[in-house]
Amino acid sequence: xxxxxxxxxxxxxxxxxxxxxxxxxxxxxxxxxxxxxxxxxxxxxxxxxxxxxxxxxxxxxxxxxxxxxxxxxxxxxxxxxxxxxxxxxxxxxxxxxxxxxxxxxxxxxxxxxxxxxxxxxxxxxxxxxxxxxxxxxxxxxxxxxxxxxxxxxxxxxxxxxxxxxxxxxxxxxxxxxxxxxxxxxxxxxxxxxxxxxxxxxxxxxxxxxxxxxxxxxxxxxxxxxxxxxxxxxxxxxxxxxxxxxxxxxxxxxxxxxxxxxxxxxxxxxxxxxxxxxxxxxxxxxxxxxxxxxxxxxxxxxxxxxxxxxxxxxxxxxxxxxxxxxxxxxxxxxxxxxxxxxxxxxxxxxxxxxxxxxxx
Ligand SMILES: *Cc1c(COP(=O)(O)O)cnc(C)c1O
Numbered sequence: 001x002x003x004x005x006x007x008x009x010x011x012x013x014x015x016x017x018x019x020x021x022x023x024x025x026x027x028x029x030x031x032x033x034x035x036x037x038x039x040x041x042x043x044x045x046x047x048x049x050x051x052x053x054x055x056x057x058x059x060x061x062x063x064x065x066x067x068x069x070x071x072x073x074x075x076x077x078x079x080x081x082x083x084x085x086x087x088x089x090x091x092x093x094x095x096x097x098x099x100x101x102x103x104x105x106x107x108x109x110x111x112x113x114x115x116x117x118x119x120x121x122x123x124x125x126x127x128x129x130x131x132x133x134x135x136x137x138x139x140x141x142x143x144x145x146x147x148x149x150x151x152x153x154x155x156x157x158x159x160x161x162x163x164x165x166x167x168x169x170x171x172x173x174x175x176x177x178x179x180x181x182x183x184x185x186x187x188x189x190x191x192x193x194x195x196x197x198x199x200x201x202x203x204x205x206x207x208x209x210x211x212x213x214x215x216x217x218x219x220x221x222x223x224x225x226x227x228x229x230x231x232x233x234x235x236x237x238x239x240x241x242x243x244x245x246x247x248x249x250x251x252x253x254x255x256x257x258x259x260x261x262x263x264x265x266x267x268x269x270x271x272x273x274x275x276x277x278x279x280x281x282x283x284x285x286x287x288x289x290x291x292x293x294x295x296x297x298x299x300x301x302x303x304x305x306x307x308x309x310x311x312x313x314x315x316x317x318x319x320x321x322x323x324x325x326x327x328x329x330x331x332x333x334x335x336x337x338x339x340x341x342x343x344x345x346x347x348x349x350x351x352x353x354x355x356x357x358x359x
Contacts, residue, residue: 004319006347008296008332031044049234059253059258074203080112082188085223087142087143092114092115098146100150100152100153101171126150127153129157135163144163149172149173149174150293152327177196178294178295193246212229275348276352284299311331
């Protein structure tokens with residue numbers, strides 16, 4: 001029996017996708033070899049890759065003047081690549097610090113150039129966000145940077161700032177395809193695939209083509225987005241297995257109502273848990289209710305002892321991954337696209353039962 005998986009990443013995958021992978025791992029679609037044994041220069045891989053990219057474009061309505069491809073190195077490599085490419089001499093990059101992931105991106109950028117922090121959530125312990133309408137790029141801004149959903153703190157931008165001619169760059173590792181996004185508002189969207197899109201290994205890059213005109217000169221090969229755009233991510237060996245998984249997850253999303261379907265499901269699933277949290281003083285959400293994440297629900301109990309008991313009893317009931325990140329403590333339930341609705345109902349019921357016994 002499969003356990004219920006609330007891990008933050010790597011995280012739950014649709015069981016249908018795992019079964020498709022099992023089915024095809026030895027002999028890919030009757031071709032007589034596995035997709036992970038085939039050259040990335042050969043037809044087998046490229047056919048699969050092109051299909052993956054076109055499904056991605058279709059699901060997110062990515063306009064033609066954007067490049068889409070996958071790289072290795074995780075979302076973390078982008079913390080370096082973004083300023084290396086776009087933080088040009090004499091310019092300043094505008095960063096918001098809203099939690100672990102944007103803080104890391106910001107500190108890497110600070111090592112590489114001039115950074116203006118337009119919002120720092122430190123004083124609120126990263127539990128709130130700026131009103132997007134108040135966000136204005138610096139004069140001389142190279143780009144404005146934000147993390148759409150802070151996976152660890154459980155906080156999510158609901159609307160995005162209008163940055164005019166200054167490119168907006170967003171890390172969407174943990175909420176990609178959980179809601180519609182107007183890609184045109186962004187110069188670049190990227191993320192690791194291991195939260196909402198597939199097995200760990202690949203990082204998706206969606207970048208408006210004219211961004212390449214703004215980049216620094218004399219970049220080393222792997223650091224240069226122009227090279228990756230030209231080679232659609234195949235300059236060096238791509239993370240083949242991960243990309244294959246992403247292709248299957250994207251097709252699964254398409255079969256399940258596309259982004260609109262995932263959006264409705266995310267609303268329904270997260271409401272089940274937030275309704276419990278809001279129903280009594282036993283539960284507490286530290287996050288500003290306007291910006292609570294639908295993907296990563298962070299919550300607290302009256303004591304750390306009760307939190308430890310919650311995790312222990314949940315684990316015994318085959319519910320995994322509910323311990324909060326070590327940096328923030330408490331509890332966290334990640335409700336990614338692939339987490340079945342029934343598993344959220346099971347968590348809700350477990351919570352209500354736990355409250356009855358311990359409240
Ligand atoms: C997990 C995560 C990262 C880091 O991803 P890696 O692929 O491990 O480098 C960055 N940003 C966000 C929002 C994440 O959730």
